[in-house]
Amino acid sequence: MRLWPASLFGRTAAILGLAFLAFQIAALALVAFTILKPMALRSADDLAALMVLSAQTWAELPPETRPVFERELAQHHHLLIQNADRPLATRADNFLNSHYIEAALSRRTGQDVMLKAGQPGWAWAEMRMGGHAIRIGFERDRYGVQSPLAAVGLVSLGALLTWITALIVVRRISRTLARLASAAGEVGQGQMPQPLPESGATELACLSQAFNRMANEVQALLANRTTLLAGISHDLRTPIARMRLALAMLPEDADPQLMHQIEHDLEEMNRLIGGFLELSRGLQAEPPSKVDFNILLGTLADDARRSGGQVEWQPGAACVAEAGVQSLQRVLSNLIENALRYGENRPVTLACRCSERLIEIDILDRGPGIPPDQFDAVFQPFYRLESSRSKATGGSGLGLAIAQQLAQANHWQLSLRARDGGGLMARLSIPVVT
Numbered sequence: 001m002r003l004w005p006a007s008l009f010g011r012t013a014a015i016l017g018l019a020f021l022a023f024q025i026a027a028l029a030l031v032a033f034t035i036l037k038p039m040a041l042r043s044a045d046d047l048a049a050l051m052v053l054s055a056q057t058w059a060e061l062p063p064e065t066r067p068v069f070e071r072e073l074a075q076h077h078h079l080l081i082q083n084a085d086r087p088l089a090t091r092a093d094n095f096l097n098s099h100y101i102e103a104a105l106s107r108r109t110g111q112d113v114m115l116k117a118g119q120p121g122w123a124w125a126e127m128r129m130g131g132h133a134i135r136i137g138f139e140r141d142r143y144g145v146q147s148p149l150a151a152v153g154l155v156s157l158g159a160l161l162t163w164i165t166a167l168i169v170v171r172r173i174s175r176t177l178a179r180l181a182s183a184a185g186e187v188g189q190g191q192m193p194q195p196l197p198e199s200g201a202t203e204l205a206c207l208s209q210a211f212n213r214m215a216n217e218v219q220a221l222l223a224n225r226t227t228l229l230a231g232i233s234h235d236l237r238t239p240i241a242r243m244r245l246a247l248a249m250l251p252e253d254a255d256p257q258l259m260h261q262i263e264h265d266l267e268e269m270n271r272l273i274g275g276f277l278e279l280s281r282g283l284q285a286e287p288p289s290k291v292d293f294n295i296l297l298g299t300l301a302d303d304a305r306r307s308g309g310q311v312e313w314q315p316g317a318a319c320v321a322e323a324g325v326q327s328l329q330r331v332l333s334n335l336i337e338n339a340l341r342y343g344e345n346r347p348v349t350l351a352c353r354c355s356e357r358l359i360e361i362d363i364l365d366r367g368p369g370i371p372p373d374q375f376d377a378v379f380q381p382f383y384r385l386e387s388s389r390s391k392a393t394g395g396s397g398l399g400l401a402i403a404q405q406l407a408q409a410n411h412w413q414l415s416l417r418a419r420d421g422g423g424l425m426a427r428l429s430i431p432v433v434t
Contacts, residue, residue, distance in 0.1 A: 009174040016166050020159040027155050040097050048104030051136050059130035084126045084135035088116035092123045176204050192219050233273055286324030293319040297350050300332055309340040310347040319354035322433040327406045334403040335426045339365035359430040366423040375416045379404040
């Protein structure tokens with residue numbers, strides 16, 4: 001399980017969250033030790049001094065004046081004082097400052113004073129003064145203040161608001177970068193994305209402006225290249241057509257083998273020019289339509305067999321999904337043709353696996369294979385492995401490049417891997433459109 005987020009927004013949120021948590025802990029510790037604890041000690045000592053003084057005064061007063069003193073004490077200081085004829089047995093529950101109050105009372109009286117539970121909501125301290133056992137109590141709520149909780153709430157609220165504000169800013173930046181990454185991917189596939197909004201912070205606006213300018217320049221460059229290559233194609237195909245016409249007008253006693261060789265060379269030149277033009281124009285995504293993959297693969301296998309290839313295909317479970325039919329046929333035809341050309345006249349096997357989210361089509365051959373470090377390189381135009389793919393095997397080095405461009409344009413994934421027992425496996429992975 002991945003704990004650290006992968007996105008810029010997620011990582012920034014996690015880093016800021018950890019930073020604010022550390023700040024909150026440090027701030028609370030600082031407030032507690034420099035403000036709250038000294039205040040609690042001073043408050044407990046003041047209360048203990050008042051209680052001890054009240055007990056001493058009560059013990060020194062004549063019995064007939066004590067009720068008046070008790071009423072004055074309750075009214076002005078919220079303390080109750082009485083004779084402790086029978087000691088309380090139950091100790092009071094701990095509350096904020098209770099330990100500090102007990103320590104202060106013990107220090108001022110020289111006795112071991114513990115707070116006891118009696119009347120609900122009150123805490124009582126029993127001590128001896130002037131030969132009297134005295135019980136004096138105070139309201140717990142008055143001294144069990146919530147200062148630490150208030151401090152925690154204040155610091156937490158400040159950190160939370162700061163964190164949310166920072167996330168809003170980071171979110172705006174990450175959205176801009178996400179749009180930029182998506183648009184860059186479209187440019188990489190030869191498409192023209194929608195212009196990015198040139199607004200917001202100066203740096204982001206300049207970045208969007210520069211990207212829009214670059215995208216327009218790339219599109220202009222591609223258009224110029226296509227126009228140039230179209231002109232070259234016309235100029236090259238015109239003499240090829242004249243050569244074919246001249247070849248057809250040769251006398252019947254001309255060398256048949258030589259004529260066949262010339263015709264083959266002209267056809268190869270024409271095919272090479274066509275493939276190069278198709279690649280240079282850029283290959284676009286095709287609107288998806290319903291495809292029965294078993295029927296499609298069976299048709300491609302039959303076409304390959306009619307051309308003299310050995311193709312093994314056994315239909316499996318029903319597999320119907322949305323995909324670009326023409327693009328799919330072109331990609332699979334190129335892969336099957338490539339496998340037959342380099343498969344050393346051994347059968348090529350087709351396999352299809354269909355699930356709810358993904359369709360995988362494998363084309364497997366028993367040829368010499370490709371070194372793993374060359375798997376990416378063979379998708380480059382005109383790249384050939386001379387050690388295993390000589391001129392005798394034919395091929396212009398465009399088949400895999402065209403298949404890869406079509407796959408990328410349709411958001412498919414084309415990959416190569418070594419086949420167990422020798423050979424190569426080409427896999428086309430097609431996400432199921434729901």
